[in-house]
Amino acid sequence: MNEFAPRPSRRALLVSGGALFAWPHIPAFAHAAGGRDPRLVVMVLRGAMDGLAAAPPLGDPQYAGLHGALALTRSGPAxxxxxDGFFGLHPAMPQFARMYREKRALLVHAVATPYRARSHFDGQDVLESGQxxxxxxxxxxxxxxxGLLPPGQRVAPPKGLAVGVVTPLILRGAAPVAGWRPAGNHEPHDDLATRLADLYAQSDKALETSLRQGLALDVIARRETSALSKDGTDLAMRLPARGAAKLIATADGPRIAAxxxxxxxxxxxxxxxxxRLGQLLAGLDxxxxxxxxxxxxxxxxxxxxxxxxxxxxxxxxxTSGTDHxxxxxxxxxxxxxxxxxxLADWPGLGEAQLFERRDLAPTxxxxAVLKGVxxxxxxxxxxALSKTVFPGSDAVRPMKGLLA
Amino acid sequence: MIGASSNAELLVAFHRFGWGIRPGVNDLRAIGNDPRGFVAAELARTSPLAPTDSGLQSSPELIVVLEAQREREKQARATPPSMAAPPAADLTGNRAKPPPTPLTPLQQRVHAEAQARLQLAHKSGCGFVERLVTFWSNHFCVAASRGQQVQILAGAYEREAIRPHVLGKLGGMLKAAEQHPAMLLYLENQGSIGPNSQIGLKRKRGLNENLAREILELHTLGVGGGYTQADVTSLARMLTGWAMAGMDGRLGKPGLFAYDAAAHEPGAQVMLGKTYADVGRGQAEKALQDLARKPATATHIATKFVRHFVADAAPPALVARLAKTLRETDGDLRSLAAALIASDEAWKAPLTKIRSPYEFWIAAGRLLNPEPEPARHTINVLNQMGQPLWNPPGPDGFADTNAAWANPNALKTRFDMVSNLARAHRARDPRELLEQGFAGLASSATRTAVARAESSQQGLALLLMSPEFLRR
Known part of the structure; x- marks a missing residue:
């Protein structure tokens, strides 16, 4: 689909020059004793996921009544x-359940950001800005x-990449970031990109930075984008994950993705x-x-x-659904x-235990979870976490013991 | 030649307020003498803003078309697989693959609506009023991804609920938008039932807050507008019974707005401290009328308006002035637009915003073609560029900032698209287009880059991706 055959000299120019490759460094601890070189991926699920449906508290006596016809059970067709005996997992997530059994997955329940109103857009802003x-x-x-990672050896691609058309807020900021998306277009002649970057360098620095970053990771992830097939929602989440995994698995690739x-x-x-929710959870799985x-x-x-x-x-x-x-x-x-x-400090689902008598109360x-990670x-x-990453969160202690 | 300062304003007229220059069609010499008057003249029009294509159908007609298609598909599924028609391609999701499959009736209608919209933008003089249409359509957006009914109605929604009010009253547009079947389906008021209504008591059904919340948060007051969860719930109760008449005809002609008293929550409701008596359908109409007149609504809308036309960081003084205009004219949208183009800031602020994919595509079409691109092609291109027609990612519409359209991914996607476009138009002389399409205002860097391009195709791509063409 993408016949990409750049002239080596031009490609070298794109992948080594200018603003694009002012990346800081590979974290210094990457090659320290033991060779631990951590990778971190954050997936933002937009629209407010129903936590009570994704991991139902089967042991809570109120759950079945509240979730009515949609409630999951311990046995039978639903x-x-x-x-763990109290919580179950939605049946659309067998892979996550396997990882859980293998002690490579966990979940934290009854969580919330500090935001308490119910606007998606503000809620996502708080979730991603960390304010x-x-x-x-x-x-x-x-x-x-x-931006806080200890600087070390330089790497070619940037540390983070945003998969999707719009860089999500969670990864916007001063630290350099680039991204790609699966696309079906012909790769334009490489020389055009160079000339355009030169034009921007003379008259529009913002566009220059943006273009150079956009071109860079596209080259790396390209091989993974041709596996499109018609498999609905499931593949819609799998493909970006597959491309992102390929990039961050590379030895000199980015370490962080969103x-x-x-x-x-x-x-x-x-x-x-x-x-509907089952399909989404299957995609996430x-x-x-x-x-x-x-x-x-x-x-x-x-x-x-x-x-x-x-x-x-x-x-x-x-309407057989749930509101914000x-x-x-x-x-x-x-x-x-x-x-x-x-992990949950379970608040209970009794009328008086619900937040404003309608929602699972966050405990x-x-x-705390993100700081713990x-x-x-x-x-x-x-x-540094309280000062820079989540300002004003001194009272929120990092959750201990999440890591093996 | 045209004077230098009005020449700069000529580019502002076409880029900030319009859809770009049509070389050889727009009389740049005459317009250059009075760019402000050129834009203002479009606001004086009294003719309806509807497409002239009389083949377009009304919402009830479209609902019948869709129902018939579904019925045929159902029957086809019942026949043996070898006999069944191929499944309809998903217009909003998948790209058409050659050879093109025949369009379904649903796709035909969507394409006809799209073509009519493209035609208006392409052929308009400056296009300020058409830009206003897309702004308001995005403010009160519906999304085809909700389902086939919203998909087939989206174009008609814009014609029936948005266009008639673009130079009218905000209150009128608000009521028309919220009562249109496309909106009632999109934000799920269709199934919202008053728990104590006849139907609610009988079937144990209840409220869906979706429409009420977005009316307050997105369409009127804005998220900081001072409403509470209780106000959302109250408005949701008042809105119960607002529905589209279904195919069974119980509520009237299928596909028209209808009030279903049997689903309406009985009793007075309190919203924002005011009590609304239960007068049936009119209860929520009164509430909407009040919301349209709230100062918070004026501020919210003025901010979005200025952000769209002038700068991501909307100049506060200009926002304040436009909000005042809205308050003092009972939400007159013609006065709002007139106040914008009467403001010196709106003409003097540098062109820093990036054209959205749709704006870019129209502008490129006006530069290159006498007629707009076919709807099918346009729909595919907009899908790839992340701005699928009438299908924004959420009820807040498409983003309206440089963060959304000038980020690395978006710019790379646009670069790929422009490369294809330049290949298709490689017979054109880019130097000629540069002079005609920028009224002599291109930077020397862009002129040099275009002049030194190794082919006309490359020169054209550089022109289309130049800062002058991307920014508005």
Missing amino acids: AALAL AGPGLVQTGWLNRAV LSFNGWDTHSNEGGAKG GAFEEFERGLGDVWKDSVVIAVTEFGRTARING GTGTLCFLAGGALKGGRV TDLR LEGHLGLSPA
Whole structure:
């Protein structure tokens, strides 16, 4: 599909010159004793994932009544996959359940960002900016975390990449970032890119930086984008995950990636064991599997997290779905984790226990989980995490013991 | 020659407020004498803003077309597989592969609507009013991804609910948009049932807050506009019963807006401290009328308006002035647009915004072609560039900032598309187009790059990707 045959000299120019390759460095600890070289991937699930449906609290006496016809059960046609006796996992996620059994996956339940209103757009802003409220900054916590990594050896591609058409806020900021998307166009003549970059260098620096970054990683990920087949939602999440895994598995490739998947806003016909949410969760399960497979030897040093802006109402609404809520869950998978656990300070689902009598009450600040990963996995200090990555979060202690 | 300062404003007229220059069609000498008057003249029009193509169908007609198609597909599925027609290609998702499959009736209607819209943008003089149409259509957006009914109605929605009010009142557009079947389906009011209504009590059904929340958050007050969860729920209750009449005809002609008293939550409701008596359909109409007049709504809309036309960081003084205009004219949208182009800031601010893929595609078409590209081609290109026609990613519409359209991915995607476009038009002389298409205002760097290109194809690609052509 993409006949890409650049003249070597031109390609070398693109991949070595100018603003694009002002990357900082490979983290210094990458080649330290023991050879641990951590990878981190964050998947943003946009639209507010129903945590009570994804990992149902089967042991909570209120759950079945609240989720009504959509409730999962311990056995029968709507059976959840077994996790720990209290929580089950949606049956669309067998790969994640296997990783959980192999102690390479865990989830944290009843979590939320500090945001308590119910706007998607503000909720995602808080989730990605890492601030206490919406609209405060134009940079993402993951980008600021990248900026704190100890500088070491230089690498060719940038540290982070955003998969999708628009760079998500979570990875926007001062640290250099580039991205790619699966595309079906012919590769234009390479010389054109060089001439255009030269033109931008003279008259429009912002466009120059953007173009050089856009061209760079496209070259690396290209080989993986031709595997398009017609397999619906599942593949829609698998393909970006596959391309991202390929890039970050490379020895001199980026170490940090962010992806974003839409469609979790299940106001109507959410479905129970089968249906709309089930299809989305199957896609997410596929993405986790792609990362496990694609990261190969470095999976043992990897953490893949899936987060969403908030949860949904505990009760089913009038259209067999759920409306915007509060508490939800966060998925973590990867060989670096101490998995096989559901971490939750369970608030209960009784009327008085629900947040504002409608939502799962959050008992864990999502930032505690993220701080726990950034501290344990990337070695960032709690002080830096509270100052730079999640400003004003001193009271939110990093969660201990997430990593193996 | 044209004077230097009005010459710069000529580019502002076509880029910031319009769809780009049509070489040989737009009389640049005359327009250059009074660029501001050229844009303002479009606002004076009184003719309807609808496409002239009389073949376009109304919402009820389109719903019947879709129903018939579904019925045929159902029957085809019931026949043995070898006899069945090939499944319809997903217009919003997959790209058409050669050889082109025949269009389904649904696709035919979508393409006809798209073609009519493209035609208007392509042929308009400056195109300010058509730019206003796309702004408002995006503000009150629906998305085809919701399902085939919204997909087939999206174009009709724009003609029926948006266009008639673009130079009218905000309150009128708000009511028309929220009552249109496309919106009621898209934001799921169709299935929202008052828990204590006849149907609610009988079938144990309840509210869906989706439409109510987006009305407050996106269409009127804005997210900081001072409403609470209780206000959302109250508005959702008032909106119960607003529906599209279904194929069974129980509520009237299928595909028209209908009020279903049996689904309406009985009783007075309190929203933003005001009590609304239960007068049936009119309860939510009154609430919308009040929302359209709130100062927070004026500020929210003025901010979006200025951000769209002038700069990502909307100049506060200009926003304040336009919000004041909205408040003092009872939400008159012609006055809003007139206030924008009467503002010196709007003409003097540098052209820093990046044309969205749709704006870019129209501008490139106006530069290169006497007629717009075929709808089918346009739809595919917009899918690839991340701005699928009438199918934004969420109810907040397509993003309107440089972060969305000038980031590395988006720019690389545009670069790929322009490479293909330049190949298709490689017979054109880019130096000639450069002089005609920029009114002599291209930078010397761009002129040099185009002049030194190794082929006309490469020169044309450089012209289309030049900062002057990308920015508005």
